[in-house]
Amino acid sequence: MGIVFNQSYKNIIIISIAILIGAINTLYFYPVFLKEEYYGLVVFLLATSNLLMPLVAFGSQHTIIKFYSSYSNKDERDSFMSSVIFIPLLTILPITFLVIKFHDLIGNFLSLQNPIIESYVWVIFLVAFATSYFEVFYSWARVQLKSVFGNFLKEIFPRLSIFSLLICVYLNIITKEDFVWWLTGFYYLRLLIMMIYSFSLYIPKIKFSFPSNIKSILTYSFFIFLAGSAASILIDIDKFMIPQKEVISQTAFYAVAVFIATVVEIPGRAMFQIINPLVAKALNENDIKELSNLYSKSSINLLIVAGLFFLLININIDPFYELMSNPSYGDAIWVVLMISLSKLILMSFGCGPAILATAKFYKITLPFSILMAISVYFLNDVLIDIYSINGAALSTLLVVSIFTIVKIIYIKFKLNISPYSVHSLKVLLIICAIYFLFEFIAFSLSNILEILINTLLIAAIYSFLIYKSKSSEAINSFINNLLKGKLRL
Helix, strand or coil: CHHHHHHHHHHHHHHHHHHHHHHHHHHHHHHHHHHHHHHHHHHHHHHHHHHHHHHHHCCHHHHHHHHHHHCCCHHHHHHHHHHHCCCCHHHHHHHHHHHHHHHHHHHHHHCCCCHHHHHHHHHHHHHHHHHHHHHHHHHHHHCCCCCHHHHHHHHHHHHHHHHHHHHHHHCCCCCHHHHHHHHHHHHHHHHHHHHHHHHHHCCCCCCCCCCCCHHHHHHHHHHHHHHHHHHHHHHHHHHHHHHHHCCHHHHHHHHHHHHHHHHHHHHHHHHHHHHHHHHHHHHHCCCHHHHHHHHHHHHHHHHHHHHHHHHHHHHCHHHHHHCCCCHHHHHHHHHHHHHHHHHHHHHHCCCHHHHHHHCCCHHHHHHHHHHHHHHHHHHHHHHHHHHCHHHHHHHHHHHHHHHHHHHHHHHHHHHCCCCCCHHHHHHHHHHHHHHHHHHCCCCCCCHHHHHHHHHHHHHHHHHHHHHHHCCCHHHHHHHHHHHHCCCCC
């Protein structure tokens, strides 16, 4: 786990910076400079492009992760990489044709409740194209165990772009209408930089021949594309459905709450960049002992770090919302709790998703994903009507909780490995104890001072209890090195 932890905490730093920039954008610049209507529009467009992205990528980014380490020589790898880079074109070309032919029909359908959407239909597809190929080249770098720069481009670059463009809107350099198109251009600039960096790490000799296992590659890509499409529905269908049932400003309120809640998954987003190729390598080598080690250690480490983020967010959420200029955003406080809890559950699963996606039984990801997508769609359809945006969050929490348990049971049945231990229970009890303790503590202070005191107290108490519980060797070693000043970036 040495290389995993080393690159993970570097990625955590990158993602934390990204979250900070994103917080400025999401909590202040977007609401003040774009207002709720255009903010909701941007959220809808990006969410819809994310729904489309798996179809465009056709699973090629996951295909690179799974198969790259299975080739023993450069010729085989060159043939594989030369082939996989063209896989997205199988869907990009026909999608482009369909959009050109049925542009007006698509626009009318998407803009029934909110007419402002109609003028930006092409943005959905253009961003999906750029994002898909970015993920391909990002995986290209990750299999070389070089994730940090790609993670910078993935997490920080788009937020800096948005930050810059929002400033330009404020200074009247560009209009709110132009903002969307400029943002689309920045997605393509990011793709170009990622492409150059990936080729600097590994340049294949272009071969016009398929690798010997091309059938397995295409089969895997097809199944992962289907599973990925269904998984994207789980992630972004709420932001797509809310504008169909509510005024688009509700999407902005929901997006802010989700943004706050997703801070919980920072450690996972950092660790998965480096651990997924290692999971694939262990499976390709049939090293179940190493796989079990990655599974259990990733689970406990992610649960610990994500648990701290969960506490900091939910204990400070009331004074935080009181700082916002528009009190309507505070109506989504329950969204924060439910989404952050669902993220904590996912983090406790560790590298389980990578195991399911790269093992011999990877085809099971398809029925899992389809069932999750169907479940969240119908729950959203019912619960949004009853509880508005809180209903969307409740749908996500229910589906994530149930299916995470099912997936854990399935991996246990197939490989006889589990992510949890007695240490997991200890960490969970610590999280619950601190949460309920601070729920009953109220400081009569200014909002900023209350947040500061809560943060310092929670971080100190939580770190002390985790350290004393000896639940994670990696975390304890990290704390020791931090205290001794031996931690190196």
